Amino acid sequence: MSVFYRRIALFVFLSANLFCAFASAQSLSLYCEADRPLQFFDENGKLTGMTVEIVKEIQRRVNNDDPIQVVPWSRGIDKINNNANTLLFSMARTPERESLYQWIGPIMANVYGLYAKADSTLEINSIEDAKKIPLIGVYRGDIRDQNLTRLGFNNLDRASSNISSFKKLMMGRIPVYTDSRLGVQSSAQTAGYTVNDVKLVFELFKSELYIAASKNTDPAVIKKWNAALESMKKDKTFLKIQQKYLPEEPNSKTQK
Known part of the structure; x- marks a missing residue:
């Protein structure tokens, strides 16, 4: 292979890797509603709660550090309905909503x-x-x-x-x-x-409650987040978080 073609091949390789890195690092907009004990501000003003900890642990495992924003539910629905790469939690998965969003979970039964x-x-x-x-x-x-x-x-x-x-x-x-x-x-x-x-x-x-994602969010993101959630259930991290906030909650099929 000539030097010219080697350089072309190297350029294509580096471009592809750069694109993949950019795609994997693509920012997400994360929203939730204040709803104790799932999502709430503690006495120090820190956002916490069972699903907040679950989401943050998923973020850690998939190398995502986008901030979680607390908004009224109606605003969260507007955001997820009209923007790509947008997540909203915790949302009940209903027949009316099934085809409107992509789903990560379940994370809770209510x-x-x-x-x-x-x-x-x-x-x-x-x-x-x-x-x-x-x-x-x-x-x-x-x-x-x-x-x-x-x-x-x-x-x-x-x-x-x-x-x-x-x-x-x-x-x-x-x-x-x-x-x-x-x-x-x-x-x-x-x-x-x-x-x-x-x-x-x-x-x-x-x-059952889920993390909902906008319809035009990259399916690869949904797959990665679901895989991280499944790994949390298998290694009992999910159970530890659940017991921290809901010590009397019986194990459900959200557990593996």
């Missing part, structure tokens, strides 16, 4: 139910009973709203946050609201109450 004031005498024994309630508070556009709408509920009081629904409940404006087993304590505290001020009156459904 249980959603109807909560009433602690002194309520309301009894709900079935979905049909729940449909007869005058109003049910739901977080507009999220999994609770989507699932109940799909089931034919026409008594939903849609609010901009769980906190708003919680306050409406305590003021007597609605008899029940929907929340998750993991989120009800945070909702109560943020609204100025305690978790003992409410009680679960009916379990609605279970759902």
